[in-house]
Amino acid sequence: MSTIAENLKNIKEIVSETAIKCGRDPHEITLMAVSKTKPMEMLIEAYNAGMRLFGENRVLEAVEKRKELPLDAEIQLIGHLQSNKTKASVGNFSCIQSVDSLKIARKINKEAEDQGIVQKILIELKTSEEESKSGFSSEDEYYESLEEIMSMNHIEVRGLMTIAPFVDDDVIVRSSFKKCRLVFEKTKKMYPHKKLTVLSMGMSGDFPLAIEEGATLIRVGSSIFGTRY
Numbered sequence: 001m002s003t004i005a006e007n008l009k010n011i012k013e014i015v016s017e018t019a020i021k022c023g024r025d026p027h028e029i030t031l032m033a034v035s036k037t038k039p040m041e042m043l044i045e046a047y048n049a050g051m052r053l054f055g056e057n058r059v060l061e062a063v064e065k066r067k068e069l070p071l072d073a074e075i076q077l078i079g080h081l082q083s084n085k086t087k088a089s090v091g092n093f094s095c096i097q098s099v100d101s102l103k104i105a106r107k108i109n110k111e112a113e114d115q116g117i118v119q120k121i122l123i124e125l126k127t128s129e130e131e132s133k134s135g136f137s138s139e140d141e142y143y144e145s146l147e148e149i150m151s152m153n154h155i156e157v158r159g160l161m162t163i164a165p166f167v168d169d170d171v172i173v174r175s176s177f178k179k180c181r182l183v184f185e186k187t188k189k190m191y192p193h194k195k196l197t198v199l200s201m202g203m204s205g206d207f208p209l210a211i212e213e214g215a216t217l218i219r220v221g222s223s224i225f226g227t228r229y
């Protein structure tokens with residue numbers, strides 16, 4: 001078995017154990033392989049081991065990789081989307097997870113309208129104090145923008161995404177996930193007719209905590225493909 005296949009197997013075991021331990025069905029949790037900066041051979045290796053969902057943070061890199069992946073694989077955008085890359089993104093990702101402002105949502109909606117498609121997105125919420133993190137920077141800003149985003153005809157909001165702070169303190173990491181989950185639950189109550197099913201949180205260093213806090217999609221890179229340099 002290749003290293004990547006072994007890593008995937010190990011991670012899936014941890015996902016199952018963690019889910020069962022906290023009373024969740026492991027099938028509720030989707031594993032995304034974050035392949036940013038990694039060469040195509042590694043994505044193919046993961047594909048051959050059964051992986052069908054990949055995450056990339058650079059639009060042009062992702063578009064190139066998309067061309068070389070079999071058609072039944074999906075790539076989603078997980079990195080900040082600059083407005084001048086909107087055109088290249090819409091229609092090329094099965095989901096844009098990193099919608100972090102009303103402005104970019106409007107741009108995506110407009111571009112999707114021009115293409116005659118509906119683009120699936122997640123709204124990214126900043127749940128950490130770290131300056132470097134992207135996302136709607138406060139719950140107020142999020143709720144103020146929500147109605148307009150939800151009413152856009154060429155965007156389908158599927159849920160929320162967050163990145164926890166890179167700290168060693170589980171209490172801080174957990175509270176970041178918890179915050180995102182509470183906003184997710186509240187949003188589902190506000191929009192019961194929308195298909196809000198995706199809570200994207202948890203990376204290599206913190207995905208078990210994220211599962212305990214309700215994640216339905218975890219984004220794992222270095223634990224599958226090795227450290228990025």
Ligand SMILES: *Cc1c(COP(=O)(O)O)cnc(C)c1O
Nearest residue numbers: 034078203204205219220221222
């Ligand atoms: C890079 C990245 C990941 C994966 O990080 P690892 O620590 O390598 O698992 C997950 N989510 C986002 C948004 C990322 O940019």
